[in-house]
Amino acid sequence: MAASDTLLANAIRALAMDAVEAANSGHPGMPMGMADVATVLWTRYLKFDAADPKWPDRDRFVLSAGHGSMLIYALLHLTGHARPTIDDIKNFRQLHSPCAGHPENFELPGIETTTGPLGQGLATAVGLALAERHLNATFGDDLVDHRTWVIAGDGCLMEGINHEAIGLAGHLGLGRMIVLWDDNRITIDGAVELSSSENIAARYAATGWHTVACDGHDPADICRALDEAIADPRPSLVACRTIIGKGAPGKEGTSAVHGAALGPDIVAKTRLAMGWEPEAFEVPEEIAETWAAAGVRSRDVRLAWEARCDADAQGATFRRRMSGELTEGFTLKPYLDGLLANPQKLATRKASELVLGTITEQLPETVGGSADLTGSNNTKTKALQPLNRNDYAGRYVYYGIREFGMAAAMNGLALHGGIVPFGGTFLVFADYARPAIRLSALQNARVIYVMTHDSIGLGEDGPTHQPIEHLNSLRLIPNLDVYRPCDTIETAECWELSLQDATGPSLLALSRQNLPQLRTDASENLCAKGAYRLVAAEAPRRVVLVATGSEVELAVSARAQLEAKGIGADVVSMPCWSRFDAQPADYRRDVLPKDALIVSIEAGTTMGWERYTGLDGLRFGIDRFGASGPAPKLYDYFGLTADAIATKVAAALEN
Amino acid sequence: MAASDTLLANAIRALAMDAVEAANSGHPGMPMGMADVATVLWTRYLKFDAADPKWPDRDRFVLSAGHGSMLIYALLHLTGHARPTIDDIKNFRQLHSPCAGHPENFELPGIETTTGPLGQGLATAVGLALAERHLNATFGDDLVDHRTWVIAGDGCLMEGINHEAIGLAGHLGLGRMIVLWDDNRITIDGAVELSSSENIAARYAATGWHTVACDGHDPADICRALDEAIADPRPSLVACRTIIGKGAPGKEGTSAVHGAALGPDIVAKTRLAMGWEPEAFEVPEEIAETWAAAGVRSRDVRLAWEARCDADAQGATFRRRMSGELTEGFTLKPYLDGLLANPQKLATRKASELVLGTITEQLPETVGGSADLTGSNNTKTKALQPLNRNDYAGRYVYYGIREFGMAAAMNGLALHGGIVPFGGTFLVFADYARPAIRLSALQNARVIYVMTHDSIGLGEDGPTHQPIEHLNSLRLIPNLDVYRPCDTIETAECWELSLQDATGPSLLALSRQNLPQLRTDASENLCAKGAYRLVAAEAPRRVVLVATGSEVELAVSARAQLEAKGIGADVVSMPCWSRFDAQPADYRRDVLPKDALIVSIEAGTTMGWERYTGLDGLRFGIDRFGASGPAPKLYDYFGLTADAIATKVAAALEN
Numbered sequence A, B: 001m002a003a004s005d006t007l008l009a010n011a012i013r014a015l016a017m018d019a020v021e022a023a024n025s026g027h028p029g030m031p032m033g034m035a036d037v038a039t040v041l042w043t044r045y046l047k048f049d050a051a052d053p054k055w056p057d058r059d060r061f062v063l064s065a066g067h068g069s070m071l072i073y074a075l076l077h078l079t080g081h082a083r084p085t086i087d088d089i090k091n092f093r094q095l096h097s098p099c100a101g102h103p104e105n106f107e108l109p110g111i112e113t114t115t116g117p118l119g120q121g122l123a124t125a126v127g128l129a130l131a132e133r134h135l136n137a138t139f140g141d142d143l144v145d146h147r148t149w150v151i152a153g154d155g156c157l158m159e160g161i162n163h164e165a166i167g168l169a170g171h172l173g174l175g176r177m178i179v180l181w182d183d184n185r186i187t188i189d190g191a192v193e194l195s196s197s198e199n200i201a202a203r204y205a206a207t208g209w210h211t212v213a214c215d216g217h218d219p220a221d222i223c224r225a226l227d228e229a230i231a232d233p234r235p236s237l238v239a240c241r242t243i244i245g246k247g248a249p250g251k252e253g254t255s256a257v258h259g260a261a262l263g264p265d266i267v268a269k270t271r272l273a274m275g276w277e278p279e280a281f282e283v284p285e286e287i288a289e290t291w292a293a294a295g296v297r298s299r300d301v302r303l304a305w306e307a308r309c310d311a312d313a314q315g316a317t318f319r320r321r322m323s324g325e326l327t328e329g330f331t332l333k334p335y336l337d338g339l340l341a342n343p344q345k346l347a348t349r350k351a352s353e354l355v356l357g358t359i360t361e362q363l364p365e366t367v368g369g370s371a372d373l374t375g376s377n378n379t380k381t382k383a384l385q386p387l388n389r390n391d392y393a394g395r396y397v398y399y400g401i402r403e404f405g406m407a408a409a410m411n412g413l414a415l416h417g418g419i420v421p422f423g424g425t426f427l428v429f430a431d432y433a434r435p436a437i438r439l440s441a442l443q444n445a446r447v448i449y450v451m452t453h454d455s456i457g458l459g460e461d462g463p464t465h466q467p468i469e470h471l472n473s474l475r476l477i478p479n480l481d482v483y484r485p486c487d488t489i490e491t492a493e494c495w496e497l498s499l500q501d502a503t504g505p506s507l508l509a510l511s512r513q514n515l516p517q518l519r520t521d522a523s524e525n526l527c528a529k530g531a532y533r534l535v536a537a538e539a540p541r542r543v544v545l546v547a548t549g550s551e552v553e554l555a556v557s558a559r560a561q562l563e564a565k566g567i568g569a570d571v572v573s574m575p576c577w578s579r580f581d582a583q584p585a586d587y588r589r590d591v592l593p594k595d596a597l598i599v600s601i602e603a604g605t606t607m608g609w610e611r612y613t614g615l616d617g618l619r620f621g622i623d624r625f626g627a628s629g630p631a632p633k634l635y636d637y638f639g640l641t642a643d644a645i646a647t648k649v650a651a652a653l654e655n
Helices: A005-023 A029-033 A035-045 A066-078 A086-090 A120-139 A154-158 A160-172 A200-206 A219-231 A264-274 A285-296 A299-311 A315-323 A333-341 A348-362 A403-416 A427-442 A470-475 A488-500 A550-564 A577-581 A585-591 A631-637 A642-654 B005-023 B029-045 B066-078 B086-090 B120-139 B154-158 B160-172 B200-206 B219-231 B264-274 B285-296 B299-311 B315-323 B333-341 B348-362 B403-416 B427-442 B470-475 B488-500 B551-564 B577-581 B585-591 B631-637 B642-654
Strands: A060-063 A148-152 A177-183 A210-215 A236-241 A366-370 A396-398 A420-426 A448-452 A481-483 A506-510 A532-535 A541-547 A568-573 A597-601 A618-620 B060-063 B148-152 B177-183 B210-215 B236-241 B366-370 B396-398 B420-426 B448-452 B481-483 B506-510 B532-535 B541-547 B568-573 B597-601 B618-620
Touching: A005 A029, A005 A035, A005 A066, A005 A086, A005 A264, A005 A285, A029 A035, A029 A066, A035 A066, A035 A148, A035 A177, A035 A219, A035 A285, A060 A066, A060 A120, A066 A086, A066 A285, A120 A148, A120 A160, A120 A177, A120 A315, A120 A403, A120 A427, A154 A160, A154 A177, A160 A403, A160 B160, A177 A219, A200 A210, A200 A236, A200 B200, A210 A219, A219 A236, A299 A315, A333 A348, A333 A488, A348 A366, A348 A448, A348 A488, A348 A506, A366 A403, A403 A420, A403 A427, A420 A427, A427 A448, A427 A470, A427 A506, A427 B427, A448 A488, A470 A481, A470 A506, A470 B470, A481 A488, A481 A577, A488 A506, A532 A550, A541 A550, A541 A642, A550 A568, A550 A597, A550 A642, A577 A585, A597 A642, A618 A642, B005 B029, B005 B066, B005 B086, B005 B264, B005 B285, B029 B066, B029 B148, B029 B177, B029 B219, B029 B285, B060 B066, B060 B120, B066 B086, B066 B285, B120 B148, B120 B160, B120 B177, B120 B315, B120 B403, B120 B427, B154 B160, B154 B177, B160 B403, B177 B219, B200 B210, B200 B236, B210 B219, B219 B236, B299 B315, B333 B348, B333 B488, B348 B366, B348 B448, B348 B488, B348 B506, B366 B403, B403 B420, B403 B427, B420 B427, B427 B448, B427 B470, B427 B506, B448 B488, B470 B481, B470 B506, B481 B488, B481 B577, B488 B506, B532 B551, B541 B551, B541 B642, B551 B568, B551 B597, B551 B642, B577 B585, B597 B642, B618 B642
Parallel strands: A060 A148, A148 A177, A177 A236, A210 A236, A366 A396, A366 A420, A420 A448, A448 A506, A481 A506, A541 A568, A541 A597, A597 A618, B060 B148, B148 B177, B177 B236, B210 B236, B366 B396, B366 B420, B420 B448, B448 B506, B481 B506, B541 B568, B541 B597, B597 B618
Antiparallel strands: A532 A568, B532 B568
16 A cells, blocks of 8 residues: 555655754755655656656756755655665765755756755756757657756745746746745745745746645645646746644744754654654655655656657657767868968957857757847857747747846756757856856856956946956856957867867857957867967067967067067967866976966956966956946056067066 | 926937947937936936035935946936036046946946946845935934935846845835836847746736836826825836837837947937937037026025034934944954953854944944844844834844845945945855945945855855855955954954945955964954964974964964974964055065965965965865865865875975
8 A cells, every 4th residue: 555645755854854863964944844745746746767867858856945955865765766875865964975965966866956056946947948848849749748847945036046037937938847836934034024025926927927826735735736837838836835844843834943953852752743653764664665656657658758769760869969979070170271261350259159150050959048148249140040939949048138047047958968058148247147157067067158248358338347357256166167269269169178078167258359360270279278389489488478368469469579679478378277277287387487487468357367477477467447448548558558568578577 | 498308308318329429339229218207307306416416315316227327427417417527428438537338436426326237226226225214214304315216227127136126125115216117128139028028017016016107208107107106105116118219210119229329320310300409419508507407406405404414413423424434432442352351262153243242232333134144144133123114223134035135235225325234145155146246346335245154164065055266256356355354353353344444345254163262462453464473483484374264273283283393384364365465565575475385274266375375385275166064074075184284284395
């Protein structure tokens, strides 16, 4: 006989309590409050097979309220996934346990996306749901036909990213996305009414969502609401009225159960009230079996899918795309040959548009977009038609003025698999998207950020629009490759590297202003090394001018002046710090020799460049906010001219 | 005879066209589209006196759609403000003109807040409006009784920050805040419907706002809507149906007029259609006089206010607070003496709470808050009662799970004057608030960020919650002082410095974990120098261990091990890079002498520390994402123990 929903849910509650108790750290309130909803979802609705958590057509489940991580660890374990084991759960929140404090997609295959930073799970789910519709339109119902489920708390709904995410989902008509809102009326500081008094359902409805409410502790009522959500063509918000920490006598329904162990007394009382007798971390056989059965509920569906995919004319292509491998035969060689034959003086944002022309033609897995700066970011090519509710097969998303929402959605597109997303905004607005860029890096998501207007070179828009600290602040993010190419060739090379790196995000910082084509050879992707000698000294080398992007041209001019004075100077182009840092020591020493004055030139903050110049080198840059004026005047005003640089370098050598 | 509203508005349109044409850069569409609304607002509703743009009881006007900067430059000029002059406007977007590409509060006294990064003007206005209510409750109707007006575009309303801002304003019942939405249905990429399909009025209504619509080109209808907005006790959204670039034949109503000069042909046609004959930058006398009259409309009101303020028992206090000067007699000496007499081993977040106890008692101008982490950030003291719609005299804001909204609102509180705001979240979520932190710095706003849980020392919550790159990424922001105190004494010193710096923001990075009190003397605020020798070497000095915050304790232990081996080592505590960088060269050389091995120790990214260690020094830190586990295990895992450090330092000296 199958165990009742309540018993199944109590197994979650018990595991959550036990794990938090053992760690003496964690969040029991949410798993206990949402146990009933999660039980209904995972035993009756969610399409998955515990034997293959990477089955491409599984439903995606996102625990946006990531602090309730014990909920998903309990669900994965109880449904028979290989991991986490009960020992993993016993090691909840311990070093090297896959059951980390918050769910990490790189720890357990059943975790679709890393959550914890509030609101982002939900916003990432928008990308997951959009990927489903896009791949469905591309590969058909036989191969792609699944839903995206989200559990979100009041925190997720209060964060600004929520507005951007639901605005996108409502606009794109992502009807297969269903958000289960843990409506427990409690935040960390106390009652929700301390800080908010909005009508959330009305707000979602205003944004094109279907909404329905249910008693989150009544399985039949939960089913009614989920059925209604599935039936409605709009994305759905299901307000699940719950009691946080449900079952914990004297503590349930208060913020006291949110983020700390209940303590042995309350745990004992809760067990007594639930009639739960097993030892800690033990699950009675009947309950365990019922849960295990839920884990194989969709096995036949999966096997039928595998057979369909094997038989499908597009099956191999679909599998290849889901594996992350780029379309075979992808090459930029003819494009590069064309540039060499016919050099172009172009802004790197324009050079990016050119190379994207051939990339988007060759790689149908690319899906582009911009946060309402399409004509400035140059992200739309001929091959890309709008992706919207009228044509999910399109490959260009008008993300609107939603930088953060775009970045989070791109994380979802990448994590779903089958898609290589890229999207644009101004570099200065990387700040708006920064929390999602960090999660791209943490999650090893191949997302390509196209950030144009990358310095004071944008001119008149002034300090609010001029990146100063942004390049270095982005270079600090682990596992993010920041590229700043100097010309058309480097732009193509950096795009190639970004596409080929399936293990993390890349960010291209591109100029608004025109730049000469400096490279005369493209036989090797030199950007792969992060930095390389672009021009070698003629006179005996005393100086190395290291520059990036638009300032490489400046370095070349300054070098000419130095050489004219008999001072030998190399020019090193350094499009990518992280790649250079990964080179062998002898390569790095060859590029930046100890016996030369190392000079950095970049129209951004100098703090950080000591890494390459040492304390004895010179650093040209801008250590204050920018100013409004025509770009050439600004370069002059901030001392970033070949004259000023050559003069100061020569003077430094004389001292 | 007074010129008609249409003629007044056309003067704005003409100046906007002329200035953008002269600069061949800028945004004519918005000023032309909103000229009629702005004319009605500034000639009939806005309380201001051009002779004293800093009059404390003026209405605040915020151009949240900052790209339409020519609108406010035209308004300030036409109403007779000393600046901008017509020459300033002729130099629109030129280096050193106060008429920068986007409005900058430090360029012109009539600009309340720097805008351009979309959504933030509106979110800052929430702080301005809240400041008004708080000061009204504190000082009474006689001294504080004004409104906050905002012009916002679709971009401001689409950004996530909009959700946080209106959520706060609706919850706090800021009925004196009125947002004039430039409802022109156009974004840069084209029609709004490309990227959004929400019912904005319904969304605002769901969030506790009053909404009303009007024809943005019909003065009578605009007046009707503004009257209704004023009458309603809720904050109001006035949807002004407008045509972007109104008046430009063939181009109005399209995104083509948004962000580029119209060109001489269209300008000529527009002038013809408007019947506008004057030369460029000229305004006919009758129109100029009518505008000038609007600039003195509230002069009597201001003079009456000045008289009331002079007579008011609290008038001098109010003026002192508005000047930014701290309450007289403020001192932390007794508090520091207490610490010296009775040393405390405390987390610096707890030390912060203690010192805030005396600060909030002594300084009624302080208004605290937290983004739903009150008990973790330790930001609430006994002196602070909740500030909400039932008690605007309260001094503690429950900002909700809205880090960005909190930061922007704090900018508004600071820019209004009379208030020194501080607010807390976890350091890792500085990323969520980063765009507003940058604007605190650019705007010279005294905002104090209380960022706790400042490293892997927070333990089990794992990589999504552990700051790694954050300290250095924040240190990169110009004009932001980042403090990381190591004990109770330094925490108090850093608070003192933050409060005393009226010219910019400060950020306190505070530990979750307990730290010993290392300082034994508090006769001088040593943090003022940014870094100082905490412990001097006993054996001949060969090493300087430079550390911050929780790692200073580590440095002290590592030093003891080195000294035991006969290796003399200083310990330098470096709570604030920017302050240290501002010290004279000889002081810096004394603290970090060239003849010693400089070693940095900080539980964050090492990239950037080369600035102090040089390339030959050692850098202990974490150059990857964190991990979930108990804090001591994490410190051990990442090699941040006294043993590991002392061993490596000793080995380096042997090489």
